[in-house]
Amino acid sequence: MVTQTIDLRSDTVTKPTETMRLAMAKAEVDDDVLVYDPTARQLEKEMARVTGKEAALFVPSGTMGNLISVLVHCEIRGSEVILGDNSHIHIYENGGISTLGGVHPRPVKNNDDGTIDIGLIQTAIRNPDFEICYPKTRLICLENSHANTGGRCLSVEYTDQVGELAKKHGLKLHIDGARIFNASAALKVPVDRLVQAADSVSVCLSKGLGAPVGSVIVGTEAFIARARILRKTLGGGMRQVGVLCAAALVALQENVPKLVTDHKNAKTLAGLNKIKGLSVDIASVETNIVYFEILKGSHITALKLGKIMEEHGILLMPDSSSRVRIVIHHQVSASDVQYTLSCIKQAMTGVTDENCGT
Ligand SMILES: Cc1ncc(COP(=O)(O)O)c(C=O)c1O
């Protein structure tokens, strides 16, 4: 009988720790719309410091963080944003920048490492001389780490180059930094240096950092002032939000140092590659996300494997009929990883043709 669940579906599944719950219970709060909730203020000042930006704003989700950031940069009608065709903003945020903000997306191919070719970005920038027909390019969006390519890290050199291109053309640069702390830990580059070229960043507190709720957007004072108003317009102005921010302050303290362990556990899990019938692009496992393919000749689908794993108390996220995503977080231990490897190995035994994957 399974007594404990190992939840590998995402790093959004973590439960608040005892320390977080204590901090939430004791949090000093006030109405964060009428004035500043003191604990929200404390978190925002800390996030501005860590990211090297002038100001910060707590928002209920990463989706809202990206939406507000794009809409502030693209407030003028007819604006266009250049973003990755495999980016979270383009794929998983309900097209909010268009449906709510009237911003035109200009998707450009993401490479397997999460970057977008600088030449392709340059080509995608609209020629202002033809404004009678063209939308106006106002923003470039990057995503670091890049979730859909397996948590790949964009280097500081690449980010700076995109920043220079943006500046040269009078554009702004936003980074969807849902997992920027993971990228920082993996690259051994401080967060503030990694996002130095960005005009705004949206940072998830509720992913690898393990806070129960929320994100923070950072940028200039003027940008955050506009963002605060737009947050209210979108219904994201909350009252005694310090209860949530207190947990996030604990997460920053307790869990940032644990990210390297998450990455080590992910690399151990890439050992799935040794199991007959499975394949992992080992080079792509740079942070806490592992995708694995079920090879032809393995008579099992991702869905079926997920169901078998559930019987062993392990939750996975099938990405397609033959591809599965695993995301490691601080509530997955090294022994959980070993148990997962052995359960998947057992499930794959007997369902794989002799010459499968050869
Ligand atoms: C890269 C990335 N950006 C943004 C988000 C959105 O965050 P939220 O789920 O808090 O809306 C997610 C996932 O949730 C994500 O993986």
Ligand SMILES: C[C@@H](O)[C@H](N)C(=O)O
């Ligand atoms: C699914 C996606 O929206 C979420 N960001 C995750 O990575 O789990």
